[in-house]
Amino acid sequence: MEAVLEEKRTKSHEGKYLTFVLGTEEYGIEILKVREIIGMMDITTVPQTPDYMKGVINLRGKVIPVIDLRLKFAMDELKHTQETCTIVVEVNSSLIGIIVDTVSEVVDIGSEAVEDTPAFGQGIDTDFIIGLGKVQEKIIILLDIEKVMSTEELEIAEKMAEN
Amino acid sequence: MSKSNEEDVQNTSPGSDELTLDIKEDSEIFLEFLSEVQDHLEDSESNVLSIEDDACDYETINAIFRSIHSIKGSAGFLGLTQMQGLSHELETLLDKVRKEEISMSQEIINVSLSSIDSLRKLRDNLEIRVDRELGNDKDSDSSPQEQPVNIQPLIDTILSILNNESKHEEAVPESPQEITDKIINSEPEEDSGEAVEDQESSESDCLGGILLDEGAITQEQLDKALDERGKKIGEILVEEGVTTAEKVENALDEQKSIGQILTEKGEITESQLAGALKQQERKVGEILVDSGATTTGDIDTALESQQNKRKTKLQSRTVKVDTAKLDNLFDMVGELVITNTMICGEANSADNNGTSKNLSQLTKITKDIQDQVMSMRMVTLKQTFQKMSRLVRDVSLQSGKKVKLQISGEDTELDKNVIEELADPLVHILRNSIDHGVEAEEDRVSKGKPAEGLVKLSAFHRGGNIVIEIQDDGNGIRKDKILQKAIDRGMVTSQSSLTDNQIYNLIFSPGLSTAAKVTNISGRGVGMDVVKKNIEKLRGTVDVTSEEGKGSTFTIKLPLTLAIIDGIVVNVGDTKYIIPTVSIEESLRPTKEDISTVKNQGEVVNIRGSLLSLVRLHKLYNIDTEKTNPWESIVVVVEGAEGRYGVLVDELLGQQQVVIKSLGDRFKDVKGISGSAILGDGRVGLILDVSGVKEAFIGSN
Secondary structure, three states: OHHHHHHHHHHHHOEEEEEEEEOOEEEEEEHHHEEEEEOOOOOEOOOOOOOOEEEEEEEOOEEEEEEEHHHHOOOOOOOOOOOOEEEEEEEOOEEEEEEEOEEEEEEEEOHHHEEOOOOOOOOOOOOOEEEEEEEOOEEEEEEOHHHHHHHHHHHHHHHHHHO | OOHHHHHHHHHOOHHHOOOOOOOOOOHHHHHHHHHHHHHHHHHHHHHHHHHHHOOOOHHHHHHHHHHHHHHHHHHHHHOOHHHHHHHHHHHHHHHHHHOOOOOOOHHHHHHHHHHHHHHHHHHHHHHHHHHHHOOOOOOOOOOOOOOOOOOHHHHHHHHHHHHOHHHOOOOOOOOHHHHHHHHHHOOOOOOOHHHHHHHHHHHOOOHHHHHHHOOOOOHHHHHHHHHOOOOOHHHHHHHHOOOOHHHHHHHHHHOHHHHHHHHHHOOOOHHHHHHHHHHOHHHHHHHHHHOOOOOHHHHHHHHHHHHHHHHOOOOOOOOOOOHHHHHHHHHHHHHHHHHHHHHHHHHHHHOOHHHHHHHHHHHHHHHHHHHHHHHHOEEEOHHHHHHHHHHHHHHHHHHOOOEEEEEEOOOOEEEHHHHHHHHHHHHHHHHHHHHHHOOOHHHHHHOOOOOOEEEEEEEEEEOOEEEEEEEEOOOOOOHHHHHHHHHHOOOOOOOOOOOHHHHHHHHHOOOOOOOOOOOOOOOOOOOHHHHHHHHHHOOOEEEEEEEOOOEEEEEEEEEOOOOEEEEEEEEEOOEEEEEEHHHEEEEEOOOHHHEEEEOOOEEEEEEOOEEEEEEEHHHHOOOOOOOOOHHHOEEEEEEEOOEEEEEEEOEEEEEEEEEEEOOOHHHOOOOOEEEEEEOOOOOEEEEEOHHHHHHHHHHHO
16 A cells, blocks of 8 residues: 555656746746746735735736735845746635745756655654756756645634734 | 433534535535525425415426425435434325325424425535535634434324325324424424414415405404305305205206215215315305305405415526626726726817717616616515514414414615625514504404404615515504603603603613513514614614504615615715715814813814714724814714714715725724725725724723
8 A cells, every 4th residue: 555655645746847947946847736937926915914914906807816925935035036936826725925036937847857855854844845857967856836835724714813 | 301312413513414525625515505405495484385375286396396306316326314314204204295196294294394494504504514524614613513304293294194095084183383392302293273373364364364355245254254264165055044955956966076076985084175276266256256255256366366375486587697797797897987088088088079079988787787787686576585484473373373474575686795684683573563563363363353463574665775664564663661761771761752652662672672562472572773783784773663553564665775785975084984884974164162171081062052072083993194183174973873873084075976895804894984986086095984983982092
C-alpha cells in the first residue's frame, strides 16, 4: 500500500511547471493549477486579515482574493514594478491570485529531476514543497499550491480568533 | 431502540449497497441521478397529495407510476438495491391501482407518501455519500451523516395491501408519521384512531367540500353522508329522508358504471364501494341532484372548479440550467454593463454624435440583457408551498387537529437563493400556527368557529417587495401572557409601556414560548427567534399581528432578489465601502460639541438629544486616513440588531444599486463585512454588515 502511495507521489512530480521568481529564488507551480496570468490590478483591502492577504480584485466580474507570496514566505515586501504579476490559480475549485516578482517560463520536469526536499531543521516548514527540481543547473522549488493555501486559511482563522 | 433493532437498521444502511459504478469516475451520472430522483419525488408527492385532495384520476396515478418507474430503472442501473426494491413494490401497487384492480384508499395514499419519504432519505444518503467521495465536504465534522433507512416495514405494508386487498378494511390505516416511526423503530403496530379521522377530513376536500364552499349543501348533510360513507349511498339518502327508496333505485339504474363494477367484483365490500364511488365522483353528483340536495347548476360549477384545479397542475416547459452557469452569465453581463458605462464616459467627452447615439442603443440592450439574466434566477414559490401543504397535513395528523391550508399566489416569483432559505422559517411559523394557534376541535366548536381550522398561506407583491402572509383563524396571541413571560425573564420591565405590536413581536425573542405544554412539534421557545434571524439574513423583515380569539397573521417581507441591494458608497482613506440603504437612518456632520468621550475611550455622539456610540471605521479596520476628526468627516447613523449607533466615515460618495458578490469561504469570518460588489469604476467595494461592525467594535474594545 505504502509503495503504491510512494509511486503515486513520485509520479505526480513530473510534468509541466510554470516558474516564477521571488527575490533570488525560483519557484514552480503545476501548470494544470494555473488559470491565467494577469498584470497588477487595483486591490481592495479586506480588514482583519493577515498582511500577506492583500485583498480582493475584480477578475472579469468575479471577486477573487489575492495574496502576496513574498509576505507569505516572510520576505520583505517589494514595490510593485512593471514585471510584477498576479498568477491566478485554482485551488479546491476556487480561484485565488498570487502576486510574484516576475513570471519566467514553463518547464518540463521529469521525475528523475525532482529531489525530495531536504530537512532544514526546526522552524522551517517544508510541507508545501513537493520537491526541488533541477533544470539546467538551476534549482526550482516546486510548490504544492493547495497546501500553501490551506495553511493560509488556518492563519486567517487564528487571526480572527485573536480579534 | 433495542439492540437487535439497531443491528437490523445497520444491516440495511445505505453503505451496504454495492454501486455498479465508481462515484468519482462517473460523478456526472450520479449527480444527474440525484437531481432526477429529486424531481420525480417532488412530482410524485404533489400528485399523491392532489389525489388526497380531489383529483383521483387515471392521469395522476399514471404520472406517479411513471415517476416511480423511472426511479426504479435508474436505481437498478446504479446498483442501489434498496431504492430499487422499494420503488419496485410501490410501482407494483400503483400499477394495480392504475389498472383498477385495487381501488385507491387512504391506506394506499399513506403508504405512498411514506415510501416517497423513505426514497427521499435514501436519495439524501446517496447525496451525502457522493459529496464525501467527491471531496466536497472539507469539514467532515459538520457534514451531515447518513441516516439509516429500513425499508422492510414499508415493503411489508405494501405487500399486505397487495395480498390482502379484499380484507384490507381490517388493516388499520396508518398515518405517515406512524409508518415512519415504525421504519425507524420497528415498533409493534398500534391502533390508530387519528388516521381514521384523517381519512374523513380529507374526503371532505372532494366534491362535497366544493359543494359546501358554494353553500349548495350544508355541513350537516355532508358530514352525515361522510360518516356513513361505508353504507351504500342509497341507504344513507333514504335514512336521511332526503329521498325515497324508489328514487334511489332509479338513480342506481342510471348509475351504470357502478353497476358494472359491482357485477365484475361480485360481492362488494364497503371499502370497495367507497373506492368505486371516489372514482365516480360525477355519479355522486348526479345522485345528489336526484335526491334534491343540490341542483345541476351547482354540480356543474363545482365540476368546473375541479377541472380548473386539475388544469393548473400542468407543468410549464423548462430547460434545466446549472446555477453555476447562470451565475457566470450574470457576472459577464455585470462586466458588460461596467465596460459599457466606462466607454460611454469616454465617448461623451469625445463629443461624437453618431457614436453616442449608437452607444445609448448599446446601453439599452445591455440593460435589457441584464434584466433578462436577472429574471432567470427567479423561480416560483410553487414547490415551496407544495412542501408546506404536505407539512400541514402531517402536523395536523400529529396534533389531532383538523386544519385546512389555503394557498394563494404560489406563482409569485422570487430569487432562487431566497426561496431556498425560506422553507425553514415557513415550516416554523406554520407549525406554530397549527400547534399553538388553532384550538382543539371541541374548543373551536364551543366558540362557534368551524370545527376545521383554517390556515392561509399567501404570497404577493407589494411596493417592490414580496410579501408572504401566514394567517390562522386560531386563538391568537395572548398579550398578557407574553408580556408576563417577558417580564419574568427580564426582557422588559413591568413599567415600560409597549404598544400591542411591540408586545406581539416579543415572540421573536429567544427563549420565549407561551405554549402551556411542550409538544414534539413546538413549544420549546426556540424557533421564532431563528425565524427572525433567517429572514433578516435574507434582508427581509417579519412581523406579527394578532387578535385574541380570532387568530394571528405573520407577515414576511422579502426583497425581490438577494443579488442586488441599494447601497450608499462611502470611503475611508482610499477604501470604498457600501452601506446597505435599508440600515441607514441618516447621515450628518456633527459639531465638535456633539462628540464626548466616556473614560477617554468610548465615544458618543449627541444627535438631537439621543446619545449614540460612535464607531470609527478607520480605527476599527486600521485604515490610514487624514480625516480623523468627526467634525470634519461624516457620521452615518445606522440601525443594527443591537440598536442604533454612528459609523464614522470620510465621505459619502453616492447611492448605487450594486450586485452582491460573495467573498467566498476564505473571508466568511471577517466581522462586519457581508460581501462585496463591483463598483462603477470596476474596483471591488466591500459591503458593510452593520450588526457585524458593532460586534467587531465591541470585540475590539
